[in-house]
Amino acid sequence: MQITILAGGIGGAKFLRGVRAAYPDDLTAIVNTGDDVTLHGLRICPDLDSVMYALGDGADDERGWGRKGESWRIKDELASYGAEPSWFGLGDLDIATHLVRTRMLDAGYSLTDVTAALCERWQPGVRLLPMTDDRCETHVVVDLDGSRRAIHFQEWWIKHRAALPARSFVQVGVDDALPAAGVLEAITTADVVLIAPSNPVVSIGTILGVPGIREAILTTPAPVVGLSPIVGNAPVRGMADSCLPAIGVEVSAEGVGRHYGSRKEGGLLDSWLIHDTDAASVPGVTVRAVPLLMTDDSATAAMVRAALDVAR
């Protein structure tokens, strides 16, 4: 079975491990690259790397991000040189990934090719596609130091811990971005499309912003099933509650489901899975309540089987 998943980083990684456990078939993940950033001359793709490390058994599951067995010697050295920014957690092992990526990009390879090359080592068992090969970075409009301005998503997310109220989100470069090779086909030829329980604004929303991707989801013959990242009135992980209000969406499974909307009415969803203690009504969408906590790979696999059940 050919399954295509739209996914962000940490939550997307956990979800993809469950998908692989449930259906180790023909899996393609279309991964958000709006979080990407160039720091210290290194091209960093946090979501692609989170997914790659997690699927390749290289992630630190306890810390919840980055590499297992990571160290931070270079970060300390950069600080000793006074090299800014110092707020980004750049691990030594992680830097090796960025060095390989940056060198290949500088040599003219696309991010898709680079990702495939890095995955030669990690063997994630899922084809990982960046949403686009083009630079298209999310910025956040905030009030800072007395003026309204746009800062890079990473600065907002990590330096300010998403505590500065977001006025809006801007994908710099999105108008000229093209879906990466294979992205549209993965959606239109899939047997089922899953929207991972990732951040609806800065992960899924960013992927959908790339011209052509939303249209592919609207028109694919495959059923499209989304899984709510909100349980109760809070995200299962991450800081979606800092993002949803900025786009006028209620922090609830129903709020996100309605934001995504029914495919019958130009939205994304045929079905919407919510946590079993939640309730939601989304016009034109089949809603089903099942456990959605991703406590381990088998719990996540059960979520995925439920998503496939509702898709049939």
Added chain:
Amino acid sequence: MQITILAGGIGGAKFLRGVRAAYPDDLTAIVNTGDDVTLHGLRICPDLDSVMYALGDGADDERGWGRKGESWRIKDELASYGAEPSWFGLGDLDIATHLVRTRMLDAGYSLTDVTAALCERWQPGVRLLPMTDDRCETHVVVDLDGSRRAIHFQEWWIKHRAALPARSFVQVGVDDALPAAGVLEAITTADVVLIAPSNPVVSIGTILGVPGIREAILTTPAPVVGLSPIVGNAPVRGMADSCLPAIGVEVSAEGVGRHYGSRKEGGLLDSWLIHDTDAASVPGVTVRAVPLLMTDDSATAAMVRAALDVAR
């Protein structure tokens, strides 16, 4: 007193520590950059870094190169990705230096500016000037895999451990290279110019290859004193014995002294210091025999004082 020193890497670093110990005055080192190389996207300046780390108390004196407390995690990671070359010993702490340098060069700063910025941290007590801000890398002509070709100095030096016979040395880019800002003035306004006991071919010879530097030494009013890197018939350190035959110079204090030659006859030297167990006759040059082993900073300082004595 204003002292200007021409120097290579490891031997130059030891020598400069002795100069600083003897005369902590107005010291400028003009450092070879012909060993520089770009690997894994990082701009690496081995000689400048060796000198900077040694003078900044950051060098591993036991290993004889690189940083104290160094680790090699990124090197292993790069190998796990199959990223070549794997033969260059790229330490984690060292990589931080290269990241700062590469980023600044990419931003348009000159190597001179970058070196000054890095030295803000290390406080070497000696003004370190690259011989040139231009890319000018030494290549070695060798017979390899059945054909004659030029490989980068680092490939010859480290991968092949200088064991492939060198047919000749070529400074790629030297014709268009300019002395870095301050280099010529440091030579022409000095009270004394010292030629460190560095490799006469791929360190001192490379510096002298930059158009204008040899002429400045020929015409400076300052006395010029060289110190032999050869003791007996072998270099004190390094692999000068693999380099000198390629340019037809005998591996001896006399051979190198004659190769440098007298300033009266268009050469470099007014005086030439050789080790106290050696003998040398260099026409037109005052030769003096003193201990030249650089066993510690005070022994090296004594060498430097002897050099200044003979200069007077």
